[in-house]
Amino acid sequence: MVKETTPDIPGPFVETVIMTDLNTKAGTFDIVTDTIAQLTGRPPASLKDFLKLNASRFITIDYPADNNIHL
Numbered sequence: 001m002v003k004e005t006t007p008d009i010p011g012p013f014v015e016t017v018i019m020t021d022l023n024t025k026a027g028t029f030d031i032v033t034d035t036i037a038q039l040t041g042r043p044p045a046s047l048k049d050f051l052k053l054n055a056s057r058f059i060t061i062d063y064p065a066d067n068n069i070h071l
Contacts, residue, residue: 023029036044051058
């Protein structure tokens with residue numbers, strides 16, 4: 001499907017991203033199941049609620065004193 005890509009990104013990965021985007025836009029990934037409730041015994045939370053409850057886990061960053069960030 002994808003004939004050309006950058007050397008850093010494999011073609012199959014690009015195809016997966018494209019197909020995920022197309023399926024999301026088409027609504028084929030808009031599926032609701034009770035799997036989370038069955039596995040955890042609790043109802044699922046929306047992504048928005050999850051992020052609100054766990055925001056501190058995502059935004060706390062301790063930078064080195066010299067501000068030389070190593071990734």
